Amino acid sequence: MKRAFLTGLIGLAPLVAEVTVIQNATIMSEGAKGTFKGTIVVENGKITAVGDNVMVPSGATVIDAAGQFVIPGIIDCHSHIAVDGGVNEGSVSVSSMVNIRDVINPEDIAIYRALAGGVTSANILHGSANAIGGQTLVLKMRWGQDAEGMIFQGATPGIKFALGENPKRAGNPQGGRGAPATNARYPATRMGVEDVIREAFTEAKAYKATWDAYDAQVAKGEHPIPPRKDLKLESLKEVLEGKRFVHAHCYRADEILMLIRVADDYGFKIKTFQHVLEGYKVAKEIAAHGAGGSTFSDWWGYKAEAYDAIPYNAAVMTKKGVISSLNSDDDELMRRLNTEAAKAMKYGGLTREEALALVTINPAKQLGVDNKVGSIEVGKDADIVIYDKDPLSNYAKVQKVWIDGNKYFDRDSDVSGRPNKELEKKKLADKENAVTPARGGRGPQ
């Protein structure tokens, strides 16, 4: 019944792209043009013109957005939606062989809800149970398409690392101090987390050297026997080559600094520190390394390592030169990243544009897709959101969302379609009850 109903929802979503023009809106472009009243022209999935004085192509679908606000589609740099089953392969401390790409569930309702919150792209990560976790994937919220169709083509693949309490939890199965370490998985301390990463990259460097030697021989026209492929080390080799971004879950300043030094030692870069709740303490070092910081706006105190979290984190990191974003890590929070951005105005005094950048152009940079999305500029993908009010206000509601010029969310159609969905649901339920009479199971809901 669930599945059938979902199919009904999917049927409503994407419309065929043609030429779309959005007029008279307040456009917060997050690009060079800043915020202005004007027009956006979308053709073949791309933004082809933006400005206050733009020719409207004939035959275009014109949307009058007078009094409304347009922003680039929101990008969530840390999400676990659309993952089928568990997000953690927790049996080993280095799980770099597993890939989120293999477990995408395009029917997760969280995708639609994220769209309804203005999100158009999201970085889907492995969990944080391992010092080195699985491979990550950037999706576009193309609700209604299959798993393959959700993938953000051209985004740099990533890998999840995790520091602190989570990766050491499996090393402390009894939780308490001095408890017998039955079934414990190394590591159990922050010292061990560092060691696990160093051990893995020691192996990966040797592995890379073997392949480099092989490649050199091939380049010389020789025909050597290729080395054996190691799926665990293959993705770490890509990290060493700069072809795969490291997104590292972390909380405390000590562990952030530790990973920077490990990366320095092994000659790779951390693309983003995720959560990075104490990033404000070591913003200087993060900026010097060239890493980004993707944090929560105001989560704190839910675990010991989150006790020094401050809502000023994003603002401090921004002021100290770290490219910063606000992420959700949560299918609920994901729906309102626009007002999470507003918290960086309240806490730390960022400007409106700086605040909105935390959920648009900055995460685009952190995912290596800022040439395609993150701002409303000519040549970029037409990933666009219309709000009825100022998107930094708690009273604003998403009205329409486009991805690649296709409309994937429309509040009016969602609301007006509800009676029909109820009817369809009832029909399906009746049909199911007719086929399989109630088994005396859970009782009325």
Added chain:
Amino acid sequence: MRKFGLLVVCAVAAFAAANDTVFIRGVDVYPVTGPEMKGVSVLVQDGKIADIGARVIAPKGVKIVDGKGLRLYPGMIDSNTQLGLSEISSERVTVDTGELGEFMPQLKALSAVNPESEHFGVVRANGITSVMTFPAAGGRGGRGGGGGQYISGQAALIHMDGWTWEDMEIKRDAAVQLLFPSIAMRGGRGGLANVDFADEIALLFGGGSAAGTYTEAKRNYETQVEKVTDFFDSARHYQKERTANLPGFKRDLKYEAMLPVLEGKVPVAVPASRERAIHDAVAFAEREHIKIVIMAPQELGKEGAELKAKNIPVILGRTEAVPENQDLPYDYAESLPGEFYKAGVKIAFGTFNNEFSRNLPYNAARAVAYGLPYDEALKAVTINAAEIWGAGDKMGSIEKGKWADLMLVNGDPLETATQIKALYIKGKEVDLSNKQTRLYQKYLARP
């Protein structure tokens, strides 16, 4: 960084010693219970609002605060937290909610409140001047606590400032938390308040596996209701014995704690997510002739008329929540407060949480976007909460004679970007700095 204390113009002579006396000049007053008054002055004396108006004159020597261009609202009230009782939610040693025992009405949240909890400073910096703090997290025994609990203790209404919990007390028995049995069963991650409760029930009934049939679930439910009824019967019997003062009468702390409930002086606060659970809880309260407040409902169903007719108030959970099943509209949680309001039910908001208590006003604002009138949202975080918890005569609005629990702000207090310029609890200006502002200043200045 907020500019607390910078608004003081002068402070000398007669009132210099009294730190709960102040004159706020030329401010736009939003009393909540009446129309706004632009550019008036408010005189606070001995912690209470002494006068409001355009012609009020500052007594000689009183501390004067310039409110020009600012707005004055009553401080906000969060109707469900565990503030003071829970510091780091995942570290059991720092958590004092969720005691063992089935019927524990004698437990008092108030005397376990740690006034030095870092949460107080953090939450009040966003304009929240008082909260309800509950002995259990809305679940049956709560995380790490005893399972199978029915009555978890007395919830206290407290101010967000004080040297001791006695200073902070507004009402130590503002409610008794009753986890009334429910037959409702739900799956999935809720994001709403009483997930633990439903999960526990599901566990009791073998939910999650195919074991429990509805018949079994119903039988369990009936047994549990009987247990609760028995406890109330025994308490009532005790009440009679006590009144009669029979020889050999033995004092019992549990039943003693139930007397204010039986006398209708203190309400039971009952989490009830489903329409049916609401109905059952209300029916029970009626049978027992006790006052009831419904906590964190997740649907209204056809209960609106009953709640309205019986004048039963409701504490709504966070609107920042996902619908609990995938068939529900995406804006289900945001729209729910508007539905309760339209049904004529008296509502207030609770965050059911410490970490997000500071976001109370934003939860109210979100309800406005999806159908709750603005004025009602404001009432739901001020006067309604005060009235529901029995302190409507002392707080919750800006009126003569009430405590000066006030926030001085530069805009709409339900909007995120609005800054709190000053906060008063019983007329005393409260420090807006906290652990987080201190860390911010320290590391912003790091070379």
